[in-house]
Amino acid sequence: MTQWIKVARAEDIEEGDVQRCDAAGTCIAVFNVGGTFHATSDIxxxxxxxLSDGYIDGETVECPLHQGLFHIPTGRAMSPPVTENLKTFATRLENGNVFAEIEIKEDR
Incomplete structure (x- = not known):
């Protein structure tokens, strides 16, 4: 089951910046790319x-550990050593807040 979860205030993430947050036990990075918000796994x-500690250049983020590149909007792995894409999350802006659609694990 998925749920829309508030992950940030839009005014807190300047254009070209990122904010790390915990959403329902998932560590995500919320990026502001040209005024559009994107959310990916932060790991x-x-x-x-x-990745929220990485270097952002336009639509890419460089991992701070081994300098692999990811395309922020799609999560696509772009250069070695990264080969596996990032998980991405749908986002929406509502009343100045950024929401991400996160899968919620139900305990049974």
């Missing part, structure tokens, strides 16, 4: 590093 798929 690099190559080795454990927070």
């Amino acid at each position: 690099c798929t190559h080795a454990y590093a927070h």
Whole structure:
């Protein structure tokens, strides 16, 4: 089951910046790319590093650990050593807040 979860205030993420947040137990990075908000997994798929600590250049983020590149809007792995794409999350802006659609695990 998915749910829309408030992950950030839009005014807190300047254009070209990123904010790390925890959404329902998932560590995500919320990027402001040219005024459009994107959300991806915050953890690099190559080795454990927070992409929110990485270098942002336009629509790409460089992992701070081994300098692999990801395309922010799609999560696509763009250069070695990364080969596995990032998980991305749909986003929407509502009343100045950024929401991400997150899968909620139900305990049974």
